[in-house]
Amino acid sequence: NKLPSRPGSFPAVNETVTPKQKAITYNNFYEFGTDKRDPADHAGSLHTRPWTVTLEGLCNNPKTVGIDDLLRYRPLEDRTYRFRCVEAWSMVIPWVGYSLAELIKFAQPKAQAKYVEFISFFDPKQESDAPGMIQWPYREGLRMDEAMHPLTLLTFGSYGETLENQQGAPVRIIVPWKYGFKSAKSVTRIRFVAEEPATTWDTLSPSEYGFYSNVNPQRDEPRWSQAHERRIDTSLLPHTVPTLPFNGYAEQVAGLYKGMDLIKNY
Amino acid sequence: MTNRAVQWTKPLIFLLFLTPSLLLVRALLANQLGSDPVATLTHNTGDLAVYCLLIGLAISPVRRLSPRLGFLVRYRRMVGLFAFYYATLHLLVYVFLFSGFDITSALANVKAHEWHALRQNWIDVWPTLRDDLKKRVFIQVGLLAWFLLFLLAITSPQSVMRRMGGKPWQTLHRVVYGAAILAMVHYWWLVKKGNLAPLADTVVLAVLLLARPAWSWWQKRRARPTLQTAA
Numbered sequence: 001n002k003l004p005s006r007p008g009s010f011p012a013v014n015e016t017v018t019p020k021q022k023a024i025t026y027n028n029f030y031e032f033g034t035d036k037r038d039p040a041d042h043a044g045s046l047h048t049r050p051w052t053v054t055l056e057g058l059c060n061n062p063k064t065v066g067i068d069d070l071l072r073y074r075p076l077e078d079r080t081y082r083f084r085c086v087e088a089w090s091m092v093i094p095w096v097g098y099s100l101a102e103l104i105k106f107a108q109p110k111a112q113a114k115y116v117e118f119i120s121f122f123d124p125k126q127e128s129d130a131p132g133m134i135q136w137p138y139r140e141g142l143r144m145d146e147a148m149h150p151l152t153l154l155t156f157g158s159y160g161e162t163l164e165n166q167q168g169a170p171v172r173i174i175v176p177w178k179y180g181f182k183s184a185k186s187v188t189r190i191r192f193v194a195e196e197p198a199t200t201w202d203t204l205s206p207s208e209y210g211f212y213s214n215v216n217p218q219r220d221e222p223r224w225s226q227a228h229e230r231r232i233d234t235s236l237l238p239h240t241v242p243t244l245p246f247n248g249y250a251e252q253v254a255g256l257y258k259g260m261d262l263i264k265n266y
Numbered sequence: 267m268t269n270r271a272v273q274w275t276k277p278l279i280f281l282l283f284l285t286p287s288l289l290l291v292r293a294l295l296a297n298q299l300g301s302d303p304v305a306t307l308t309h310n311t312g313d314l315a316v317y318c319l320l321i322g323l324a325i326s327p328v329r330r331l332s333p334r335l336g337f338l339v340r341y342r343r344m345v346g347l348f349a350f351y352y353a354t355l356h357l358l359v360y361v362f363l364f365s366g367f368d369i370t371s372a373l374a375n376v377k378a379h380e381w382h383a384l385r386q387n388w389i390d391v392w393p394t395l396r397d398d399l400k401k402r403v404f405i406q407v408g409l410l411a412w413f414l415l416f417l418l419a420i421t422s423p424q425s426v427m428r429r430m431g432g433k434p435w436q437t438l439h440r441v442v443y444g445a446a447i448l449a450m451v452h453y454w455w456l457v458k459k460g461n462l463a464p465l466a467d468t469v470v471l472a473v474l475l476l477a478r479p480a481w482s483w484w485q486k487r488r489a490r491p492t493l494q495t496a497a
Contacts, residue, residue: 018301026301034461037300087458089302134460205459223402223456225394228366230304236297237373238304240366 003157005076005096010151012080013248016233018091020159026232027166028085029185031122031138033129039166045126046186048170057191058113061106067170071156073106074098078160079153081176084215084247086208090229095174096157101148103190109144113192116147118173118184134204140184141197141211142175145256151176151249177246177253179213210266214257215247219266272340279341283348286314287355304363311356316453318349319446320470327477343422346442350419353412353449360405365398367391404455411448414441446471 029039051067080094122137153174163169168185175182181201201209217227231239293299299306322345329335375384427435453464
């Protein structure tokens with residue numbers, strides 16, 4: 001389905017956009033299987049209507065909002081961002097959505113709310129390929145200032161159309177300066193909390209995936225060098241590009257981490 | 267199967283094992299390897315190497331099922347060499363396509379006979395390769411498995427076997443068990459936690475390895491003389 005949108009408030013990335021066909025057939029969405037191709041093959045079983053997003057926890061306006069109301073709440077923008085997976089591949093994807101900050105303001109978080117937790121939808125009937133070793137539903141989180149940052153996108157679409165199920169339909173988060181797993185898919189609950197929330201990958205393998213998980217070429221992952229990435233674009237032969245600090249968004253977001261040791265707080 | 271039939275089927279089996287690599291090359295050239303061709307090539311060549319190892323390791327338990335299956339052992343060397351072939355392709359894909367080596371520029375340099383620039387392509391990627399090898403245990407383990415297969419491959423000709431003597435040769439070729447186990451460790455270490463993709467291969471390998479002591483145990487038990495006791 002086409003989504004009405006207008007040019008975004010951030011300059012688009014001046015790099016070759018990943019062809020849509022590639023972006024929607026190469027996904028990590030373990031609820032639908034662990035192979036990159038699985039989500040495209042299996043996510044058809046996900047029902048994205050009716051769908052609600054519940055705002056809860058430490059906020060003055062807790063609400064459960066229908067997806068179509070959420071979609072119309074603010075004008076949708078086109079935002080073409082780099083997308084960097086922790087597995088050292090990357091894409092350039094034109095997302096459609098509006099800043100998550102708009103929704104957070106609507107929820108009116110209390111002063112004690114320091115973090116935002118995102119809980120993805122989980123139904124073993126619709127998502128029967130989810131590996132049992134992982135505790136579902138999928139959980140992610142951001143610090144309040146990260147969640148409020150205008151780059152953080154409440155995302156409803158890509159390539160001018162509604163999200164495909166395998167991309168995390170009907171609504172997901174996109175945090176372009178962090179590794180892809182920080183961008184929760186098929187979000188159904190947004191909770192305001194005082195303490196740093198436990199997140200799925202950090203719980204599973206704390207030495208590999210920290211809470212912050214900012215894209216950082218300096219911080220090695222035990223299995224992959226993070227110094228460069230394989231750009232998935234139109235080229236047949238591998239196109240390796242150097243990885244940029246904060247995935248190229250340092251100018252906008254480095255200030256959020258002033259005084260923090262980003263090797264320790266990975 | 268008669269001697270002749272084995273001779274006759276060998277080229278067919280050879281083609282059968284070679285075909286997956288030809289299909290991969292064709293799919294690559296037709297840009298049909300999915301969104302991330304390099305990842306597909308890496309995974310497929312790795313899978314194929316493991317499959318060949320498992321098939322090779324299955325031959326001796328399977329032929330014990332029936333004396334008529336004894337001929338299978340005559341294909342084993344070829345299957346083993348194919349395991350080495352696919353493991354080598356896997357390694358080459360890693361070095362030239364996966365590691366960050368600038369293959370596009372390198373190919374242009376080869377075409378233009380710019381050997382100096384080609385050397386520079388190597389120098390550029392060398393720190394990454396060295397780092398990978400130093401830091402990433404799964405790569406060390408994978409490389410060791412490849413090296414073991416390499417040893418088996420270069421000692422596979424009949425002439426080498428004769429020169430080594432049957433017994434030492436056989437002892438050396440038992441390292442294939444080690445290579446297969448290392449390949450599994452390599453696989454488990456490379457997938458993210460929670461991903462059980464290597465499970466199927468691992469179970470098959472475990473069954474094939476356990477079949478051997480189970481067989482000897484069974485043989486010993488059968489050989490043990492029993493006493494008929496009068497009730």
